[in-house]
Structure formats: C-alpha cells, structure tokens
Amino acid sequence: MNNGRDRIIYKNLCENLGNVPTEDQASALEKIASYITDNSTGEIFLLTGYAGTGKTSVISSVVRTLDRLRMKSVLLAPTGRAAKVLASHAGKQAFTIHRKIYRQKSLKDGTGSFVLDRNLSRNTYFIVDESSMISNTASESSVFGSGSLLDDLLEYVYSGTDCRLILVGDNAQLPPVGSVVSPALDRMVLEGYGFGIIAAELRHVVRQSESSGVLMNATNIRLQVSEGRLDHPLLDCRNYKDVVRISGENLIEELSDSYGAC
Incomplete structure (x- = not known):
C-alpha cells in the first residue's frame, strides 16, 4: 500500500470482513484498497x-x-x-x-x-x-x-x-x-x-472446510487438476454427513427416492 488513505481503507475492509482475513483475503483487500484510491x-x-x-x-x-x-x-x-x-x-x-x-x-x-x-x-x-x-x-x-x-x-x-x-x-x-x-x-x-x-x-477454503465433504472433495480434486496429478478422482466419504458411498445396485433406488418428488 502506497499511502495513508490506502491503509485506512484496508483497515475498514478488514473490519467489515467479519473474520480475521486469510493470507489470500488480506492480499486481495490490499489490492482492492489501492484500486479504490487510484483515480484511473x-x-x-x-x-x-x-x-x-x-x-x-x-x-x-x-x-x-x-x-x-x-x-x-x-x-x-x-x-x-x-x-x-x-x-x-x-x-x-x-x-x-x-x-x-x-x-x-x-x-x-x-x-x-x-x-x-x-x-x-x-x-x-x-x-x-x-x-x-x-x-x-x-x-x-x-x-x-x-x-x-x-x-x-x-x-x-x-x-x-x-x-x-x-x-x-x-x-x-x-x-x-x-x-x-x-x-x-x-x-x-x-x-x-x-x-x-x-x-x-x-485459494484457501474458509467456508464449511471441516464439515462439508462436498467442498473438501471438490477442493482436493481441483488442486490435483491444477497440479497435473489427477489420474482419476478419489473421494473421501469418511465422517461426512453430506457424502455417502452407494453401491451400483442401490443407485437407481436412491436416485428415485431423492428426485421422485421433484
């Protein structure tokens, strides 16, 4: 940040965030503060x-x-x-x-x-x-x-x-x-x-990072894709209420139960 006004705006952005910013968020808020003060x-x-x-x-x-x-x-x-x-x-x-x-x-x-x-x-x-x-x-x-x-x-x-x-x-x-x-x-x-x-x-996941299996698996797969090391997706179904392993023979029945009322 180049001047005092940048720092004041950055402080306000952090206060209004509602949580301690992650390193990524802090960097983004610094850039946004500079963007707001820049007249271009x-x-x-x-x-x-x-x-x-x-x-x-x-x-x-x-x-x-x-x-x-x-x-x-x-x-x-x-x-x-x-x-x-x-x-x-x-x-x-x-x-x-x-x-x-x-x-x-x-x-x-x-x-x-x-x-x-x-x-x-x-x-x-x-x-x-x-x-x-x-x-x-x-x-x-x-x-x-x-x-x-x-x-x-x-x-x-x-x-x-x-x-x-x-x-x-x-x-x-x-x-x-x-x-x-x-x-x-x-x-x-x-x-x-x-x-x-x-x-x-x-890049740092802050929402439901511990309780959401969907978000955790999606983030892991995304990281593997970006790093070029994904041969096939491996899903972690342990200890997550929103991720369930279903056998092929039960899949049709589960789909019917889930979407039959739609």
Missing part, C-alpha cells in the same frame, strides 16, 4: 476464487466499506437467483445485468428488442458476481443490445462518469455455452478490450 478509470478489478474461499464475504466487505466512505456501489449478477443470493449476503439490493443495462425499445417497431441504456451514474463501483456466466459471443438471435453481454456490460459501465468495475467469479465453473473459457474472468480477454487488469485470487 481504465482498469478492471478481477477477483477469482474457489468455492468456499470467501469471495462473497469480500464483496460484502467492499460494499460496507464503500457505504462508510459515502461512495456508491451497484451489485449485479447474470441471473435472478444469483442476484438474490448476492443481495442476501451483501445486505444491499442487487440487479440482474440485463435489467440494469438494457431498456426496451418502442414496441411500435414490433421487435420487442432491448438496447443499451444510458449510464447516468457517477463515481460508482459496479460489482458483478458469478461473472463466469457472462459471454462475449454475439448471438444473432439475441434481442439484447449487441448480442454480447460482456461487450455491452463494459460499454455501459465505462460510459458513466468515473465508474469502475469489479468482476467476481470462479474459473472452475462451467464457461458460457460455446466458450472454452469464461471470458469475463480471463485476463487476456479483458486486456483485449484495452483495460488494465488488477487481479487477486482466493
């Missing part, structure tokens, strides 16, 4: 992390800190469900990206299409969760803007006066249909739009 509007902050590493806690801390500093923020997510989850954790209303950045054209033309709205915000941080879902592939059948959600999001945010963008997500999530990677979480893709990237990654 040509940069994007990219926060990635495994499931359970505290990304949502960091987002909530940023929102509360910005509120304390009387700075504005807008929470966005690709889907309505993701927006509701984000709002419940951050304690602040969240919108779907489509609802925020598009407006419907006049129905007189009979198309029912949506165009990019004007961003009238000033000095506002747009924080987008679940960014792995955002596609940059233009669809001819899309009725929204250019057809590329990532293109339209970037244009909308940075057309506002001194507005900035924080993209949050998990690279291990499935990318958008037709994409090999999640473009909104890919540094090279974002740099291709002409933006500088400040990135932080969370």
